[in-house]
Amino acid sequence: MTRVALIDDHESVRLGLEAACARAGTMHVVFSGSTVTEYLDWRAFSAAPPADVVVLDLTLGDGTTVTENVRRLVLDGSSVIIHSVADRPAAVREALAAGAAGVVSKSSRIDDVIAAVRTVAKGEPLNNVEWASAVEGDREFADAQLSxxxxxxxxxxxxxxxxxxxxxxxxxxxxxxxxxxxxxxxxxxxxxxxxxxxxxxxxxxxxxxxxxxxxxxxxxxxxxx
Structure with a gap:
């Protein structure tokens, strides 16, 4: 079973994802909440291992930045998928640079979101339209000046x-x-x-x-x- 955490400050989004994960049969939602701090506090209190995949909203209502949130989760041992409305490519690029495994739009079919979780849980990079659009929009992001x-x-x-x-x-x-x-x-x-x-x-x-x-x-x- 893939252990999934859902972090989004919209409860309706989390409930929909929880239902989809349960329907998938191979995923178990171990945490559902509105901030990364809540999730890490839950981890510390319960001594539970880190989720395999965290589905994270691009912008949370607690004033944190996407870079801060992604880095905390990656450092904690989880892979991160950004679940975004995909209308802020600069913030998406920021999330990818911070270590997010990929991005999937909130307008995507729920089956596509579940497929993205499966892909990332296997340790594979998530290469989709949202990811490509974010990268193509900023060539500085893609330039490490390799020989x-x-x-x-x-x-x-x-x-x-x-x-x-x-x-x-x-x-x-x-x-x-x-x-x-x-x-x-x-x-x-x-x-x-x-x-x-x-x-x-x-x-x-x-x-x-x-x-x-x-x-x-x-x-x-x-x-x-």
Whole structure:
């Protein structure tokens, strides 16, 4: 069962999501409330483990910022989906930069929201229209100023190839490929978009439009075409 927390200051939204999660049969709503502080206080009091996925409203009524809320939840150990009316792309970009796994519009079908929870619970990045619109609206967000070699290494590594295979395909030493990935991580940290895990690197590569569209594209990159 995927443990889900719902944080939204509109009770009707939470009730609808609770019903949908119950209907899905593979999700259990462990918390439903209006602020991140309420959720973390509940966690501390109950000693419950962090939710696998937190569905978080973009703007809460307690005066907190989306960056603050996302970072607190990610630091606590949960993946975060922003559930938004999607009319504030700058705030959505802020949430993604803070570590949110993705965004799904409140105008989406409830089945799409549940599918998004399933995707994120599996540790996969959520790549949808809302996410793409937010990223495309701000090229500074997507620019970590990677070198051509760093982009090639990231593209293949994020596509799922082991680093040794990446090095072989690009004709460089393993230590060189490893150094490139280290520099990539540092550069993403410098622009406020940390990528400590391979899944995070995949997300960054997708955000920046670097990921090859297919295995054949990856082969072409490796061959320098």
């Amino acid at each position: 051509a070699r760093e982009r090639d290494v990231l593209r293949l590594y994020a596509a799922g190839l082991p680093l040794k295979v990446v090095a072989d395909r690009l004709g460089v030493a393993y230590s060189t490929a490893k150094e490139n990935i280290t520099r990539v991580r540092v550069k993403y940290v410098e622009v406020g978009r940390p990528a400590p895990t391979k899944v995070d690197l995949l997300r960054r590569a997708m955000e920046d439009g670097l990921l090859a569209d297919s295995a054949s594209d990856a082969e072409d990159i490796a061959r320098g075409r």
